[in-house]
Amino acid sequence: MPLNAAKFGRKIAALRADFGQDLDVVAGSSGIAAERLGALELGKGEPTGDEVLILADYFRKDFRFLLTDDARDPDEGIDILFRERGDELSSSDRVAIAEFALLCRNEAFLERELGVKRPDRTFAFRPHGKFFKRHGAECAAALRVHLKFSDKQAPRDLFATIRDLGIRVFRRRLENSNVSGLYINHPDAGPCILVNLAEGMARQRFSAAHELGHALLDEKPTTLSMVGEWNSETLVEVRANAFASDLLMPPALLESVPRDQWVDAAQVSSWAERLRVSVPALLAALHAAKFIDAEQRATLRQTTLRPRDPPDPELEGNYTEAQRVRKAVLLDRGLSKRYVDLCFDAHNASVISLGLLAEMLLTTSGGTSEVAALFGRSLASD
Structure with a gap:
């Protein structure tokens, strides 16, 4: 079938509008x-x-x-998001989110080509009643049972836990610090979560858990979460928030701690570090459980020292400072170890060429060796 120039042009114009860019910007970059x-x-x-x-x-x-x-746009949900909430996203953030969708598609493609078996998505939760906050708490409790966690156990590497549930998760630095994360049920790649890597690790963990709540409890195919919305009265946000709080700070664990520790700023800081959560998130959970009142919460927010941020699981290891900085730059682009491993596995099995490997790694052919070294991989000859 010959190319329809008019339809091609309309697609390009629509994509440029979705990216929030004028002709000169696209011309300068392309x-x-x-x-x-x-x-x-x-x-x-x-x-x-x-x-x-x-x-x-x-x-x-x-x-x-x-x-x-008549080709279907595989990222239609992302395009709709840009049109509905584009005023909250800069042009660079739209590009980053489009690249996130590309990474999800690439990962799904690599898994299919390599015959990688996806984790069975056996966990399902059906909420009952109209009390959304309880939905979140009950879903977190049910998931803890599914994961064979004790009632006082929280996930340490939350990103690995999410992937074990059959949900893709990528982290990418976004310009708008008010964007905490994004969930999309991608038609080709399945359920996918994006976490804003510009946040500290404690916040990233809560954002990931919040988006996981959307993935498990919501029917809407795409959700963009803003930090301010966590405190809103929007019921699906209340529910995702309750889920995240109970998953990361198990109620049974909070209940088992002597109450006098929850009014001690030093103890609150220590517990926040142990649970890998922020002080405000822990105080919110304690207040919701009625372990502290509003006045105590306000006082503790002022007097509790911020603990050390949890370690980034992707940056743990023996790196020089220069290597750590370089790997952090790659993580900023969304390259997780799981994704990078799939890329190198596919190239070393002759599934993809060196050129496509570089493209999937968002680098040049010459840059693949550096990526290989930073992620502990070898590069087979093409």
Whole structure:
């Protein structure tokens, strides 16, 4: 079927609008002149093969979506999110979220090509009644049983726990610090969570647990969570918040601690560090459980020292300071160890070329050796 230039142009124009960019910005980054881009958007002439590939790469799309009239956009939920809440997302954050969707698609593709068996998504929870806060608490309790945790046990590496549930999770630095995370039930990659890596690790853990609550309890296919919404009266946010709080700070554990410790600032700081949560999150849980009153909560927020942030599980190991900084930069782009391992496994099994390996790692062919070294992998010859 010949290319329909008008439909191709409308797709490019819609994607540019979704990214919140004008023609000059796209031209400056893609190398295609603004006049040429404008003509293509208006359907005046067909794009060259190189132009199709450049624009597909720029907008993080499969080139076949741009070429085929009736092709389904695999990231339609992300595109809808941009249109509904684009005023809360900078252009750079939209690019980062589009890249997150690309990483999810890549991971799903690599798993299929390598025959990797996904974790069985055997955990399911059906809420009953209209008390949303109780839904979150009951779901956290049921998940703890499913994970074979004791009633006083919280997950240490929460990101690994989420992946063990068959849910993809990536961390990516976003410009808007008010964006805590994102959940999308991707049509190709399945349930996926994005956590804003700009937050401290304690906040990242709570954000991940909050998005996990959305994944397990909500029917909406896409949810963008803002920090301020955690304290809102929106019922699905209340429910996700209750789930996250109870998962990370088991009620049975809080109940077992002598009450006088909960009014001691030093003890509160110590417990926050042990549980790998922030002081405000712990105080909120204690107040909700009626272990402290509103006045005590306010006083403790002022007097409790912030504990050391939990370690980043992706940065633990023997690295020089330069290596740690470089790996942190890669993590900022969303490259998790699991994803990187899949990429190298696929290349070393001759499933993908060196060029595609570099593309999937968001680097150049020359940069793959450095990524391999930082993630403890070897690079087979192509």
